[in-house]
Amino acid sequence: MKKFVVSTDSPYEIIIGEDIIKNVGTYIRQCIPPCRLCIITDSTVNRAYAQVVMTSLIEAGYQTSKIVFPAGEHSKNLTTYSNILESMADEGLTRSDAVIALGGGVVGDMAGFVAATYMRGISYVQLPTTYMSAIDASVGGKTGINLLCGKNLAGAFWQPSLVVCDYKTFDSLPDVKRLDGVAEAVKCAVISEASLIPKIQAWDYEYVIERCVSIKKSVVEADERDTGLRQLLNFGHTVGHGIEKLSAFSVSHGQAVAKGLIVESRAAYKMGLTEADIAAELSSLLNGLGFDLSIPYSADELYRYALMDKKISGDKISMVIPESIGKCRLQKISLSELRQFVELGLSED
Numbered sequence: 001m002k003k004f005v006v007s008t009d010s011p012y013e014i015i016i017g018e019d020i021i022k023n024v025g026t027y028i029r030q031c032i033p034p035c036r037l038c039i040i041t042d043s044t045v046n047r048a049y050a051q052v053v054m055t056s057l058i059e060a061g062y063q064t065s066k067i068v069f070p071a072g073e074h075s076k077n078l079t080t081y082s083n084i085l086e087s088m089a090d091e092g093l094t095r096s097d098a099v100i101a102l103g104g105g106v107v108g109d110m111a112g113f114v115a116a117t118y119m120r121g122i123s124y125v126q127l128p129t130t131y132m133s134a135i136d137a138s139v140g141g142k143t144g145i146n147l148l149c150g151k152n153l154a155g156a157f158w159q160p161s162l163v164v165c166d167y168k169t170f171d172s173l174p175d176v177k178r179l180d181g182v183a184e185a186v187k188c189a190v191i192s193e194a195s196l197i198p199k200i201q202a203w204d205y206e207y208v209i210e211r212c213v214s215i216k217k218s219v220v221e222a223d224e225r226d227t228g229l230r231q232l233l234n235f236g237h238t239v240g241h242g243i244e245k246l247s248a249f250s251v252s253h254g255q256a257v258a259k260g261l262i263v264e265s266r267a268a269y270k271m272g273l274t275e276a277d278i279a280a281e282l283s284s285l286l287n288g289l290g291f292d293l294s295i296p297y298s299a300d301e302l303y304r305y306a307l308m309d310k311k312i313s314g315d316k317i318s319m320v321i322p323e324s325i326g327k328c329r330l331q332k333i334s335l336s337e338l339r340q341f342v343e344l345g346l347s348e349d
């Protein structure tokens with residue numbers, strides 16, 4: 001079992017281990033005194049893991065309740081959010097009670113935002129059950145929901161009191177969901193740690209989660225409010241988000257990011273922003289891990305979505321530029337160059 005402390009404004013611990021979900025109550029007792037814990041989860045995770053979590057919480061001396069919403073990104077909306085808040089108020093949860101986010105990134109983002117806003121903010125604990133949420137979504141304190149106009153448009157920075165990641169829960173994940181986590185792990189390897197790659201290929205969850213969390217932790221500690229260095233974590237996402245949206249979310253986030261990593265790497269090289277030509281190596285790595293890297297969209301379509309990227313400030317956008325596999329930097333380019341960037345990145349010639 002591995003433990004870390006994330007030193008943001010309110011520091012919190014991350015615990016990573018195999019088959020540890022049954023002890024979660026004991027870990028939570030180290031940071032939250034006896035109170036009512038409201039488990040927020042989705043319909044799939046509820047069936048698989050809510051009972052074991054609830055039993056552990058009760059054994060540790062907590063009162064528990066549970067709110068379940070339908071699994072899937074389509075639930076990450078204002079209606080689910082307001083229903084959960086109303087249920088919590090109806091149950092009489094107070095400011096000294098807390099939320100347990102049990103599930104993937106959708107649950108983590110939703111339950112975190114609920115915790116950030118219920119009675120102006122109560123404590124919460126993240127129990128990520130997908131590879132993606134273990135590596136990425138559960139760490140860093142970004143919470144939020146989608147609006148009709150786009151993803152994650154309403155939200156808050158709200159740090160959890162604790163993150164407990166039991167990677168044994170990934171055994172029940174469908175392959176495509178496991179690959180979502182792999183894409184984020186490859187992104188971490190490219191921005192900061194090439195030696196991660198053989199561990200990703202060997203499906204060494206403990207090592208990969210520990211290193212990815214450490215990488216995210218150091219970036220988040222340096223830039224808690226996402227104004228500079230943290231933008232490195234968005235490598236592949238300017239193009240990836242466009243692919244996700246253009247596919248009406250039939251291409252999963254991780255699959256889209258994998259494609260985005262290739263396009264953005266190739267574009268950076270072809271634009272002369274780097275001497276590192278890593279796209280071919282990255283393609284063969286991602287193909288070998290099981291990704292489909294085809295992109296059925298035009299540069300114009302992807303450019304339109306890239307213009308909504310949150311790394312845009314004024315008439316410039318910060319792009320992540322690979323200097324090698326394992327080292328990247330941020331560089332601003334103009335929005336007029338961005339059109340050419342996307343076009344060059346799409347073309348394999």
Ligand SMILES: NC(=O)c1ccc[n+]([C@@H]2O[C@H](COP(=O)([O-])OP(=O)(O)OC[C@H]3O[C@@H](n4cnc5c(N)ncnc54)[C@H](O)[C@@H]3O)[C@@H](O)[C@H]2O)c1
Pocket residue numbers: 042043044045048071072073076103104105106107109129130132133136137138139140141142143151152169170171172173174177180253
């Ligand atoms: N806050 C952040 O920093 C951050 C970072 C990255 C992604 N995100 C968000 O995370 C979300 C994606 O997260 P996700 O990929 O975990 O998706 P998800 O939460 O929708 O989970 C994917 C599916 O897997 C199911 N599932 C979860 N755990 C399972 C398990 N152990 N066994 C079987 N099925 C399981 C879920 O019910 C769901 O159907 C997106 O909304 C994205 O915006 C947030």
